[in-house]
Amino acid sequence: MSRIKLGLSMRYLGYHIAAWRHPDFDPGSLSRFEAYRDIAQKAEAEKLDMIFFADGLAVRSEDKPAGSLSHDMRNAELEPITLLSAIAAVTSRIGLVATASTTYNEPYHVARKYASLDHISGGRAGWNVVTSWSEQEALNFSRISNLPKDERYDRALEFVEVVRGLWDSFEEDAFTHDKTSGQFYDPDKRHVLDHKGKFFQVRGPLTSARPPQGHPLIVQAGASDQGRNIAAQYADVVYTVSHSVEEAREFYADLKARAAHFGRRDNAPLIMPALAFYVGETTAQAQAKLDELQRLIDPLAGLALLYTYVGDLSAYDIDKPIPEEHFANGISIGSSLIKRARDEGLTIRQLYELIGAGYTVRYVVGTAEEIVDDMQLWVESGAADGFNLCPPILPHSLDDLSAFILPELRRRGLFRTEYEGRTLRENLGLTSPLPSGA
Incomplete structure (x- = not known):
């Protein structure tokens, strides 16, 4: 059995709806860099594959029932690319993944930001591709309603294709930096995208050297038919919210079959269902x-x-x-x-x-043995390649992960003791994509 992949979702510092009310939780930490820095460094010390920040472009909850919005912790958070750029400077191996919407961004913006994060981090960046669905987000971007679903996904597919093309603007060895001849880069290794499509016209090239990973990781979370096709073509990792192993097996088989149709390799995309956990020395604890x-x-x-x-x-x-x-x-x-x-x-x-208990994601309650039994069952039965861990409360749940679950995983030989490489792709066992046209 191959090693289980593990990511740590850090948004809101906890996936239990009442985490912020716990007596040991400081709600002010939601806006303090130091809190995220410390958790990221602990996650790296435990050799987790990546940390992950979901994101939205609005306060998406409605004030219904009246007065409820002011009781909701999901109203103020740090912008994830800015946050991960800071975390990149104080970590060295753990992957750094954040969401960016294809509905209310432009491909050039996204390509440039994630290429920069990949350079800053030494090859650890990942982009979680989403389409924006809420009316609240539309109202923040000069619209009175959101795009129809099919249009959102058509735009997303073209968006991803443009971003990938922009990441291929310069070949890996294009920058000669030859002081004698005065040549900064080899013009034959610079490629102008000149994309003209239904939604975008993007000339390029990107004002960035080729990212260390070739392409930053592409992560995708859509379970619709259109989302699955985007994932099958381009995603390296897929996050899912499956609540039963049977449901997860069906999704896993379908997506792997679609990926094979597109000629994918490396067992990509890796599929990592969301999992919240409550663990103790005993089930009662x-x-x-x-x-x-x-x-x-x-x-x-x-x-x-x-x-x-x-x-x-x-x-x-x-x-x-x-x-x-x-x-x-x-x-x-x-x-x-x-x-x-x-x-x-x-x-x-x-x-x-x-x-x-888990903001709609699946959660398990038990001892380390019981929880790892569950994780092992999912992986061995073809339902998952790993898990996007959604801790109920941070950093407390990370301490529980370190004390209980990771030692049991390592005892069974299911999780690493050291990182295999320096880049996110290396640690996930994924190769870098070839440049366009190669």
């Missing part, structure tokens, strides 16, 4: 950590979390199930979530606790 955070969920924040799926539930008793008549009013609901609530007889409070 792990459950106690979850229970402590669950008690801190403000009901108003919990109701706001449910609003997206089931509408406004603030008129109902949160310690009773969602009334049947609520659904009769025609409110659209998430089918799998509501089915589970009905099958298990969950109250409204229990339903928002279920989601709030």
Whole structure:
């Protein structure tokens, strides 16, 4: 069995909805560089593959129920490329991945920023490709509504192709720096993209030497048919939010088959489902950590979390199930979530606790042996190549990862003790792409 790949998602410094209310958590750290620096350095000391920052271009929550928005921690955060550039200066091996939207950026901007981050970090940058879907983001960019879904994905595909072309503007050995002849670069090794497409006209070349990795890593998280095709063609890593091993196996097989159709190699893209964890010396201790955070969920924040799926539930008793008549009013609901609530007889409070424990991602509770058994099952059964770890609360959950889960993974020979190389691609076992036309 090959080594499990592990990333650490650091957005909001915790994936439990009430992490910021924990007595040992400093909410002011959300805007302090030092907090992220220290976590990144700990993650590197434990030889994790990468740290990851999701991102959005708006406060995407609505103030529904009224007053709930002011109870939501997802309102102020640091811009991830700026943050990762600073972290690059105080780390040397761990990968640095951040989101940039293809809807409200231009390809030249993204190509230049990630090429720069790759140079600054010595070959550790990765771009998480997303399309922006929320109306709140549209309103921040001189639009009154978002682009239709098909158009967003068509734009995203062309966007990625342009960025990749711009990264190929100069060959690896183009810059001769010959002081005797006065030649700074070999003109035959400079390539003007001159792209003319449906959405973009980009001449180029990029004002950057070829990135150390050839191309910074491309990461993708879309599960739609269009998103899967983009991932199959161009992604090096795919993040998923699968809640069962059966669902994950189906996604894994489908994406690997699509990638093979496009002639991909290196087992790319690597597939890394999201995983939150609560671990202790005993299962009871792990459950106690979850229970402590669950008690801190403000009901108003919990109701706001449910609003997206089931509408406004603030008129109902949160310690009773969602009334049947609520659904009769025609409110659209998430089918799998509501089915589970009905099958298990969950109250409204229990339903928002279920989601709030991991901000909708799958979570496991148990001892190190139990959690690693689960991880090993997913990898050995063809459901994952690794995991995007979504810790409930940082740095506390990283300390638990170090004390419990990583030693058990290493005891089984499933995770490294030292980095294999200096670049993110080397450590993930991925080769650098050939330049366009090579």
